Amino acid sequence: MQRAIDYLARTLALIRKELLALLKDPSSRTLLFAPAVLQALLFGYGATYDLTHVPYAVLDQSRGAASTDLLARLDGTGVFKRVATLTTSSQIAEMIDGGDALLVIGIPSDFEARLASGRQAPLQVILDGRNSSTAGSASGYVSSIVASYNQSLGNTSSITVVRRAWFNPNLESRWNMMPALIASLSMLQTLLLAALSVAREREQGTFDQLLVTPFTPLQILIGKALPSILLGLVQSTIIFLIILFWFQIPMNGSVWLLYLGLFMFTVAAVGIGLSISAVSLTMQQAMLYTFILVMPLMLLSGLLTPVRNMPAILQLATYVNPLRFGIDLVRRVYLEGAGFGDVAFDFVPLLIVAALTLPLAAWLFRHRLN
Amino acid sequence: MNGAEITVSVEALRKTFEAPDGGAVAAVDGISMTVRAGELTALVGPDGAGKTTLMRMIAGLLKIDAGSLRVLGLDVAADPQSVQDRISYMPQRFGLYEDLSVQENLDLYADLHGVPQQERRDRFARMLEMTDMARFTERPAGKLSGGMKQKLGLACTLVRSPDLLLLDEPSVGVDPLSRRDLWKIVQQLVDEEHLSVIVSTAYMDEAERCAQVFVMNRGRLLAEGAPETLRTRAQGLTFTATPSEGMPARELQARLIDAPDRIIDAVPSGGSVRFIRQPETDDARLRDLLHDAPIEPRPEELEDAFMMLLRQEEAEVATALTDQPASEPASAQADQDKPVIVVRDLVRKFGDFTAVASTSFDVARGEIFGLLGPNGAGKTTTFRMLCGLLPATSGHLEVAGLNLRTARAAARGRIGYVSQKFALYGNLSVRENLEFFGGAYGLRGKRLKTRVAASLEQFGLDPSAQSGILPAGYKQRLAMATGLIHQPDILFLDEPTSGIDPLARRAFWRTITALAGGGVTIIITTHFMEEAEYCDRIAIQDAGRVLALGTPRDVRQQAGDAGVMDMNSAFIAIVEQGRAKHDAKEAAA
Numbered sequence: 001m002q003r004a005i006d007y008l009a010r011t012l013a014l015i016r017k018e019l020l021a022l023l024k025d026p027s028s029r030t031l032l033f034a035p036a037v038l039q040a041l042l043f044g045y046g047a048t049y050d051l052t053h054v055p056y057a058v059l060d061q062s063r064g065a066a067s068t069d070l071l072a073r074l075d076g077t078g079v080f081k082r083v084a085t086l087t088t089s090s091q092i093a094e095m096i097d098g099g100d101a102l103l104v105i106g107i108p109s110d111f112e113a114r115l116a117s118g119r120q121a122p123l124q125v126i127l128d129g130r131n132s133s134t135a136g137s138a139s140g141y142v143s144s145i146v147a148s149y150n151q152s153l154g155n156t157s158s159i160t161v162v163r164r165a166w167f168n169p170n171l172e173s174r175w176n177m178m179p180a181l182i183a184s185l186s187m188l189q190t191l192l193l194a195a196l197s198v199a200r201e202r203e204q205g206t207f208d209q210l211l212v213t214p215f216t217p218l219q220i221l222i223g224k225a226l227p228s229i230l231l232g233l234v235q236s237t238i239i240f241l242i243i244l245f246w247f248q249i250p251m252n253g254s255v256w257l258l259y260l261g262l263f264m265f266t267v268a269a270v271g272i273g274l275s276i277s278a279v280s281l282t283m284q285q286a287m288l289y290t291f292i293l294v295m296p297l298m299l300l301s302g303l304l305t306p307v308r309n310m311p312a313i314l315q316l317a318t319y320v321n322p323l324r325f326g327i328d329l330v331r332r333v334y335l336e337g338a339g340f341g342d343v344a345f346d347f348v349p350l351l352i353v354a355a356l357t358l359p360l361a362a363w364l365f366r367h368r369l370n
Numbered sequence: 371m372n373g374a375e376i377t378v379s380v381e382a383l384r385k386t387f388e389a390p391d392g393g394a395v396a397a398v399d400g401i402s403m404t405v406r407a408g409e410l411t412a413l414v415g416p417d418g419a420g421k422t423t424l425m426r427m428i429a430g431l432l433k434i435d436a437g438s439l440r441v442l443g444l445d446v447a448a449d450p451q452s453v454q455d456r457i458s459y460m461p462q463r464f465g466l467y468e469d470l471s472v473q474e475n476l477d478l479y480a481d482l483h484g485v486p487q488q489e490r491r492d493r494f495a496r497m498l499e500m501t502d503m504a505r506f507t508e509r510p511a512g513k514l515s516g517g518m519k520q521k522l523g524l525a526c527t528l529v530r531s532p533d534l535l536l537l538d539e540p541s542v543g544v545d546p547l548s549r550r551d552l553w554k555i556v557q558q559l560v561d562e563e564h565l566s567v568i569v570s571t572a573y574m575d576e577a578e579r580c581a582q583v584f585v586m587n588r589g590r591l592l593a594e595g596a597p598e599t600l601r602t603r604a605q606g607l608t609f610t611a612t613p614s615e616g617m618p619a620r621e622l623q624a625r626l627i628d629a630p631d632r633i634i635d636a637v638p639s640g641g642s643v644r645f646i647r648q649p650e651t652d653d654a655r656l657r658d659l660l661h662d663a664p665i666e667p668r669p670e671e672l673e674d675a676f677m678m679l680l681r682q683e684e685a686e687v688a689t690a691l692t693d694q695p696a697s698e699p700a701s702a703q704a705d706q707d708k709p710v711i712v713v714r715d716l717v718r719k720f721g722d723f724t725a726v727a728s729t730s731f732d733v734a735r736g737e738i739f740g741l742l743g744p745n746g747a748g749k750t751t752t753f754r755m756l757c758g759l760l761p762a763t764s765g766h767l768e769v770a771g772l773n774l775r776t777a778r779a780a781a782r783g784r785i786g787y788v789s790q791k792f793a794l795y796g797n798l799s800v801r802e803n804l805e806f807f808g809g810a811y812g813l814r815g816k817r818l819k820t821r822v823a824a825s826l827e828q829f830g831l832d833p834s835a836q837s838g839i840l841p842a843g844y845k846q847r848l849a850m851a852t853g854l855i856h857q858p859d860i861l862f863l864d865e866p867t868s869g870i871d872p873l874a875r876r877a878f879w880r881t882i883t884a885l886a887g888g889g890v891t892i893i894i895t896t897h898f899m900e901e902a903e904y905c906d907r908i909a910i911q912d913a914g915r916v917l918a919l920g921t922p923r924d925v926r927q928q929a930g931d932a933g934v935m936d937m938n939s940a941f942i943a944i945v946e947q948g949r950a951k952h953d954a955k956e957a958a959a
Contacts, residue, residue, distance in 0.1 A: 006812050013809025020802060021795055205793035209852075212757050212862075213810040214783035366761075 007219070014215065014223030018197070022227060032189070036235045039185050040178075040242045049173040054138050057084040057101040059092060064112030070123075070149050074105070079141050096128050103127045103138055115153070178243045179334035180303050182236050182262065183326035187269045187297070190232030192290050194273025197224050198365065199286035207365075217362040224277075225270050225358065232266040233259070252337030261333060261343065264350045265326035271357030272322070278364030297323050322353050377534050377566045378405040378428055383437035385423050390839035397423040399589035400437070405568060405582065410560050412577040413570040414676065415586035416871025417842055421570035422462065424586075425538045428568070429459040442533055458532035462539050464523030468512030472503055472522055475511050479526040490529075497525040500555045516745035517548020524555060535559070537569040541576065543868060545744035546899055546938050547945060553579065572871075574673035575938070583672070585679055592679045597672045604646055604674035607634070611665045612642045619643050620738075620883050620904050622663060627880060629659050635677040635876070638903040640936060641923050646674050680873055708771065710735045710860055710891045711756065716765035718751050725751040727914040728765070733907075735859075738882065738892040740905035744945060748914040749895050750864070756893060757862045758782050770859045783811060786853035790865040792845045796838025800831050800848055804855055811856035825851040843874045850881065854890075861885065863894040867901060879904050899937040910944050917948040 023029055056074075060067050074080050083101055086092065095101040106124035114121040125142055127135040201207035210220065240258075243249050251258075276293070280286035300307070300314060301323035307315055318324045325346040332338040332346075385398040398420045405411045413421045426432040428441055430450030439446045441453045466475055476497070480490050498504040501521040506514070511522060520540060527535070537556070541549045553576065559565045569580070577583050578597045585592040585600070593600055613622040619638035626636035626645050632655055636645035643663075647656060709732035718726040726748045733739045743749040754760040755767065758774055758781060767774040770784035794803045804825055808818045826833050829847040837848060846866065853861055863882075867875045875898075883904065886892050894905070902908045903922050910918040910925065918925045922937065929940035929947075 009814050010809060010812055013806055013814075016809075017795065017798070017802075017806040020798055020806075025797055204796070205789055205791050206795060208759055208789055209787065209793045209807075210810075211759055212782055212785065212787040213807065214779040214812070215810060216779055 010215065011219045011222050014219060015226050018223055018227040019230075022193075022231070032193075032231060033235070033238065035189065036185060036238045037242065040181060040239045041246075043181055043185070044174060044178060044242070044247050047173075047177055049133070049137065051079050051134065051137055051141065053081045054079055054103070054134075054141075055083040055101045056080050056138075057086055057092075057095045057104045058082060059086040059089060059104060059106045061109040062107045062111035066112050066115050067107045070107075070146070071105075073145055073149055074142070077141070077145065079138075092126060096126060099128070101128070102131070102135060103142070105142070174247065175249050175335065176331070177303075178247055178249055179331050180301075180327040182239045182243065182334075183265055183330045184298065184301065184303050184323055185239055186232050186235040186262075186266070187323055187326065188294060189235050190228055190266055190269045191273045191276075191294065192287070193231060194224070194228040194270045195276040195280070195286040195290045196283055197228065198274065198277035198361075199280040199283045202280070203282045211366065217365050220365055221274070221358060221362040224274055224361075225267070228270045228273065229263070229266050232269065233262060236262050236266070249334075251334055253333035253335075254337075254339075257338075257340055257343070258330065258333045261326070261329040261346065264347055264354070265322055265329065268322035268326075268350045268353040268357070271354045271361065274361035275357045275364065278361045297321055300324065301327050303327055319349055320353065322350050325349050375407040376404050377407040377442055378403075378568070379440045380404070380424075381438040383424070383427065383439055384435045385420075385427060385432060386435055387423075396589045398427070401586075401589070401591050402437075403584055403591060403594065405566070407566045408560075408564040409566060409581040410556070410579065411566075411568045411582045411584070412580035413568065413584050413586060414572070414574070414577045415570075415592075416572075416680065416873065418588070418871075419586040420589040421586055422538055423589075425459070425536050425568070425570060429457060429536055430454050431459070456532060457534040457536060458527045458530070459536040460523055460527040460538065460540060462542060464520070464526070466511040466519060466523060466526070469510055471508050471510055472514070473507040475522060475526055476529060480529045483530045485530050493529060493531075497528060500558060501525050502551070515548075517544050517551070520544050520548060521552060521555070524552065528559070531563065531565075533566065535565055535567045537567065539570050539572065541571060541573060543745075543897060545747075545897065546941050547744050549573075549576075550942065574671070574676055577676075578672045585676060587680065587683050592683065593675075600675045601670050601672050602675075604670035604678055606667075606670075607646050607649060607678075608644070608668050608670045608674050609647065609665045610639075610642050610644050610668045611660055611663045613663055614661075618906065620879075622660075623904075624880060624883050626659065627876060630681075632656055632659055634681050635674070637876075637900065639900065640903070640926065644668065646678060677872060680871075684873060708735075709733060710737075710770055711739075711893070712766065712768035713756070714766040716752070716755060716767060717763045718748075718755060718760065719763045724914050726755070726911075729911075729914075729916050731909060731916070731919055733891055733893065735891055736886055736889045737906045738886045738894065738904060740902050740908040741893065741895045741911065742899070742902055742908055742941060743911035747911040749911050751914075752911065753862065753864060753893070753895055757785055757787050783856070784859045786856065786858035786861045788846075788849045788853040788861070788863045788866055790868065792849060794837050794845075794848060794852060796836070798837055799833065800826070800835050800837055800840075801833035803837050803848065803852060804833075807852045808855045813856060821855055821857075825855055842870055846870060846874070846878065850878075854885075858890070860891040860893065863892065865895050865897060868897055875901075899941050902937045902941075910941060912945045912948050913952065915948070915952075918944050 022032070058071060060071070071082075075082060084095060086095065086104070089106070092104050092106070095104055104126045106126065108122065108124070111121050111123070123146065125139060127139055129135055198207065201210060215223070244251055272293070273290070276289045277286050280289060298304075300310070300318045300321050302318070303323070307318050307324060310318070329343045329346040332343050336342075380401055380403045383398055383401045384396060386394050386396050389395045401420075401424065413424065415421055423432065427434055427439060428446065430441075430446045430453045434447055442456055444453050446453050467478065470478065476494055480494075485493065498507065501524070503518065503521065503525070506518070511519065514522060524537075524540065540552055544552065556567060556569070557579070560567055569576070571577055581596060582594070583597055583600055584594045593603075611622060611626070613619050619641055623636045623638045623643045626633045626643060632648050632651040634646040634648055636643055711733040713732070714730050716726060716729045717724070729752060741749045741753055751760065755762050756769065758769075758778055762775075769781045772781040772784065774781050795806070798806070801822065804822045805818065808821055813821055822833075825831070829851045831844065831848060831851060837845070840848065849866075853863075867878060870878065879901070882892055882894070886906075896902070902925075905922060907919070907921050908925055909916050918928050920928070925944065926937070926940045929943040
């Protein structure tokens with residue numbers, strides 16, 4: 001009993017020291033929290049696939065009531081913004097090439113007549129394919145506007161598709177992106193924090209001073225990991241609150257489950273960070289390794305592109321990426337309100353990563369080859 | 371060129387820096403001096419005296435705040451480039467490219483200085499010959515020992531013939547052998563090429579070789595002159611006292627240095643104590659202090675004059691930290707006679723390189739044990755194994771009665787460690803550092819509080835000061851306080867005195883001898899050979915082997931028949947004998 005208390009008290013002294021060293025300095029305090037807030041806001045406003053103000057040009061050779069009505073609908077969506085009204089087809093190339101318009105809508109001169117006679121009335125849409133995903137979604141918008149125009153003319157086809165997007169009724173990409181940030185943004189900082197923690201001590205020579213004390217590797221591991229985990233969770237919380245209250249994306253799941261998942265995810269991230277830290281001799285090395293690692297972690301996480309779209313071999317690689325499961329877990333709990341049974345699988349890879357990296361880091365504290 | 375020509379003339383020079391706490395510090399505070407051409411000139415002074423700042427201003431690397439500075443007849447402030455074209459400057463840490471070979475480093479510096487190809491061949495050959503490095507031209511600079519690196523640095527600095535050579539503490543952290551080689555090169559250049567050299571140094575024996583010496587302290591000039599002239603300040607005041615049979619010299623030394631009203635300075639040396647008496651004190655009071663120890667006058671040296679100057683300047687600082695009952699080891703050892711450290715056949719290999727070869731020794735309780743050796747001799751490796759920072763490849767290692775292999779954490783709990791470089795948390799306060807390390811050693815609650823309070827008091831530390839911005843001497847005190855917070859049985863000190871000034875060094879050793887008197891065992895490495903005289907026993911290592919082991923007197927005797935030899939020459943002799951023997955064995959095999 002006495003020994004257990006002694007063990008705990010000493011570990012606590014180490015945790016207290018770590019937190020003091022991290023939080024004492026006002027500038028390092030700012031560095032811990034300002035990036036989380038800034039990045040959450042930047043991503044929230046900046047990173048969206050939803051189109052607004054798409055510049056387009058019109059070559060209306062029909063100039064009838066029908067074409068005017070159709071164009072008015074286009075302008076009325078807020079998605080499109082007419083930047084030019086062309087008079088000859090030779091101007092089209094110029095508009096697209098110069099990047100002034102993402103698409104040009106050409107309405108042939110017999111448009112009105114064909115509609116009136118009940119024949120097919122083709123409409124030409126020329127897209128700037130250099131930006132394929134934006135062009136694709138823009139053309140999708142055009143199609144749906146034309147379809148609704150058709151409907152208003154009474155030309156209903158026999159089958160209509162009625163779209164209901166669950167969990168994100170308006171299919172806003174922000175809803176998809178932001179919850180994922182709770183995991184990915186905080187991981188960036190947690191990884192760096194953990195990666196610097198031992199490397200900083202090695203560089204400044206304090207690690208030797210720590211190693212000559214009776215601390216066991218396990219105690220050092222706990223002392224190093226807990227503050228990083230704690231600060232990582234604080235960062236997640238900041239982003240979580242911004243998403244919930246500033247961007248007002250409704251949370252469907254259990255906060256407890258969300259935090260249980262985030263905790264497991266942060267432990268895995270800290271394990272990776274501490275392993276990097278334990279092999280690095282200097283802070284510069286640790287920083288470099290972290291940045292080399294962060295890129296593939298982000299790309300293979302499903303944050304920006306679905307894992308399902310990746311080649312099989314890369315999909316396999318995503319299994320060692322804690323961020324993939326962190327994001328999946330957070331998205332599902334947040335948007336879908338998934339229960340523990342639904343996301344239990346996400347915990348498995350996280351647990352494995354943590355179970356491998358944390359002992360590795362502890363072993364490396366003492367056994368790093370000089 | 372005649373000797374009266376002037377290379378550097380300085381008039382009321384000032385340079386102010388911002389102190390870590392935001393205030394202003396005058397690093398060079400109104401210095402005026404003239405340096406003659408074709409001579410060796412020394413700048414001596416304790417750490418922070420302004421030597422490096424002055425050097426860098428002469429080299430045109432720092433802007434001057436006030437005053438005038440002419441180098442080689444040119445105004446440095448107006449035209450630093452044309453001064454730099456004619457001088458060579460070797461900073462304390464010379465920028466060698468560690469991944470490049472010796473030859474590539476030389477080529478690179480020759481390219482940087484635009485040395486013509488036809489001149490290079492002769493110059494390189496001469497430099498490689500002088501530094502005795504012709505054999506190593508293909509070796510990467512990073513793989514050279516500390517002393518060799520320094521020699522290569524000097525060679526790179528001298529790839530062209532400068533009109534003035536500036537050397538900033540070229541021998542810091544360099545062992546006596548490499549130091550001797552380095553000075554041979556410099557001396558040769560002065561003799562043969564009539565090069566003007568300004569060298570800053572903390573070693574008085576080095577200053578003694580110079581034609582002109584400037585003594586600096588806190589940015590001001592205390593004295594200047596030829597060593598012979600400066601020396602006379604201590605005339606008639608220098609003596610040697612011999613302690614009575616069986617009494618360690620350091621005990622007598624401690625008694626003397628504790629009486630600053632009668633004694634200016636005292637150091638153990640060759641089994642006796644060299645001291646400087648206060649001129650005002652009368653013989654009766656001196657005899658009082660010495661008891662029956664016989665004294666004999668000795669010729670004064672530059673070091674004596676230097677110590678006198680410093681003492682006058684800093685009468686109040688660096689008071690010894692004595693009488694510390696609080697630091698006695700916490701565990702009262704029942705078995706007083708049992709050795710505290712037992713080392714048997716200790717081996718450490720890195721790959722196929724043997725850093726420490728089969729080493730055995732014991733250290734008794736309360737002993738001061740010194741580990742000495744040239745750079746790369748294996749003393750740091752031995753030291754790191756003893757304090758549990760590095761696992762041994764094979765052998766038996768026992769610390770405070772505990773096997774370091776099986777009871778590592780417990781063994782570590784009994785030792786204290788003070789590293790060479792300041793290794794505490796700089797952004798924490800003094801109190802926070804002490805509390806953390808106290809907690810690390812399992813102190814808590816009331817006991818932690820009393821220990822922290824006692825340490826603060828004992829080392830005269832301000833608890834709320836930020837550790838990282840303390841002056842060097844106080845940083846070292848804090849490091850000592852931290853190493854002793856848990857009242858360890860054994861204190862490990864890794865080159866604790868490098869980079870601190872002579873007064874602080876005296877005070878430091880006074881603390882160490884007091885600790886040893888209280889029963890703490892001290893293991894210490896040092897580059898200052900004269901400090902070995904404070905030790906009860908020393909071990910000299912070279913190339914991983916122990917060459918000599920015993921009391922300083924034994925070691926001096928082993929070095930040669932003349933028992934009066936100083937530790938520096940004894941060290942050089944032993945290492946050279948050891949190397950010769952080793953080479954002979956290699957040749958035979």
